[in-house]
Amino acid sequence: MRSKAQLSVSQIFTYVIALFIVSFVLIFGYRSIAGLKETGEKADFAQFKSKLESSIKLSKGYGDVSNEVLALPPGYEKVCFADLDNPTAYRFSAHGLISNSLDYVSGGTNKVEKNVFLIQDGGGMDSLFVENIKPRIESESETPTDDPKTEELPNDNPCIEVKNSNIRIRFEGQGDKTAILTY
Secondary structure, three states, X not given: OOOHHHHXXXXXXXXXXXXXXXXXXXXXXXXXXXXXXXXXXXXXXXXXXXXXXXXXXXXXXXXXEEEEEEEOOOOEEEEEEOOOOOOOOOOOOOOXXXXXXXXXXXXXXXXXXXXXXXXXXXXXXXXXXXXXXXEOOOOOOOOOOOOOOOOOOOOOOOEEEOEOOEEEEEEEEOOOOEEEEEO
């Protein structure tokens, strides 16, 4: 017959092994789920870029107009568009990261080709390059200015608010470029 001390040691050993196995499964599972989430977000980002590029190509002809709803990965609050032919056309006063990036482009030493900026909820930013775009503000009366005395125009940058991880965007063909604006 076994003593109580021998029984206790074998139970403790069993619990330690079980705790080790459960911990290993939890850590491995967490890392796997986090990796899947990151991969899904990268896929959503690539799908957004692909859909944006195809919408621009389809609306490139002069007079072509299309309204689209583009899905973004979660965590973005705005999508802003810059004109690399004229990087100082809009001041992006509310978004210092964009202004700094475009100031670097207009400095001429190293051309950074990013013209679509996705502003994250926490203040971070992702960016990408899309060919043949010409951002526009919504009203002709609200034209951009180089006057440093002007504090801020009511709509001084071509940014689109993200609602429910989607943006509503209008593409207007101008022949060689596609104008981008909200609708």
